[in-house]
Amino acid sequence: MRQPAMTAAEVKDYLIEVFPQTAHLFEIDEIAPMRARVRMLTGPEHLRPGGTVSGPTLFTLADCAFYVVTLAMIGRVALTVTTNCSINFMRKPAPGALVCEARILKLGKLLSVGDATIWSEGASEPAAHAALTYAIPPRRGENVG
Amino acid sequence: MRQPAMTAAEVKDYLIEVFPQTAHLFEIDEIAPMRARVRMLTGPEHLRPGGTVSGPTLFTLADCAFYVVTLAMIGRVALTVTTNCSINFMRKPAPGALVCEARILKLGKLLSVGDATIWSEGASEPAAHAALTYAIPPRRGENVG
């Protein structure tokens, strides 16, 4: 299986460089071939009525974790962008840390496709599950055909 | 066609009550039967590398606008929650105001299903399109069967 091109520390440094405003919310627990585990520390600004973590917060974590695993595999390509995300919200997560497992199911030249599953830290049943596609910009001079 | 249960001003007051931290980002331009138009004022915190509005910001707007149209139709049910959102990101929106048209395609007792389309203000072509489902909690004593 294809090996990662970056370590967890390298990806974290890169996030701080390109997302200076939000990178501090995320910790990268693990990078493995085609997989990553990312942790998010939620605060009061991430809650919604009823005291549970908001949907946009869960989306943000799924999106970030899939970005992390894609970057880890292909290296520094900042303009890699989400093209599709379908997310199912299943259980309302309590305030506190969230853990997300992202995995790539297909890593092509132009698209990275996979999913991300989110749990409240310590919970056995997932809070949300997302299927994601990222577009990878062609390198200059590269012929995609 | 079923008529809205709340006006734009009533929904806005309600958003301020239940989402005090984020309600100021949104303006409700129009409520019509099964439709709403919501505007979002983006700031530097909503941008990503390249200076375009981030995916989570677009998700937040689509989610909020569909919440607005659902609330407007069914009245004050704060615990109405997103169960599914599938979003396609199509064009990178420039910084500035975003406009979102949300429409309900099915309003059942338990689910509100529809979509939301987002444009940069003044642009003719959409930046993102989302299909959404919200779950409506059963009222006390109501038998859903």
Add this chain to the structure above:
Amino acid sequence: MRQPAMTAAEVKDYLIEVFPQTAHLFEIDEIAPMRARVRMLTGPEHLRPGGTVSGPTLFTLADCAFYVVTLAMIGRVALTVTTNCSINFMRKPAPGALVCEARILKLGKLLSVGDATIWSEGASEPAAHAALTYAIPPRRGENVG
């Protein structure tokens, strides 16, 4: 707005050529810029328990209608393929003809993105709504970058 490259009759001939086994199920009612209306004639083989049209049948119609509108706009590119479809099933359609309105929201060099809405013929409320993405293969010698 970009104009279609093929007429309804030309697209229908092409469907018969590339999908000889299923093309007879579909009629192309209308082609317009970035839009198409396609009709499907369902038979007993398309029903499920309870006598309603099956989910896979509705998926097939949404997928075909979006293929039709994409082909109509870009011309004969048989290997254009679905990469993502998110479909919401909202009402059970009765046996008989189904009508599908497909529209393209973004027509890029590599992707066609849009949605498709399905009604039972004569019904005012939709049975299903799908968001779809098709990948368009690069032409030989074309540099996508």
Add this chain to the structure above:
Amino acid sequence: MRQPAMTAAEVKDYLIEVFPQTAHLFEIDEIAPMRARVRMLTGPEHLRPGGTVSGPTLFTLADCAFYVVTLAMIGRVALTVTTNCSINFMRKPAPGALVCEARILKLGKLLSVGDATIWSEGASEPAAHAALTYAIPPRRGENVG
């Protein structure tokens, strides 16, 4: 973990009863708690231009496999219906048998939510991945509140 209510043979008998026209296409390899593996035998009618299995065929298998695992867990509830499916098509499967692993991520009173991954038999990389939601009809006299 909650145990299945039906065996593979019981589910197969039930499919034959409620889907007499299509049940012969599917074999149920395994039922486990919250998981099922279903095999589909494809024929010439399931192919599309280029000789690969069609998207609607892959959708049909994902949908059937998730129905199988949901039925296996909750027992005979024929009117259980798909409400949402988001499917990513990743690789073109060659003609022949397809294998699908379906898993439930949340089994509630009203909804069964999970995913399904499809491979060509013997392939190591998946052809398609779907996230699915099924609605479970309330039993007579049951108060969902």
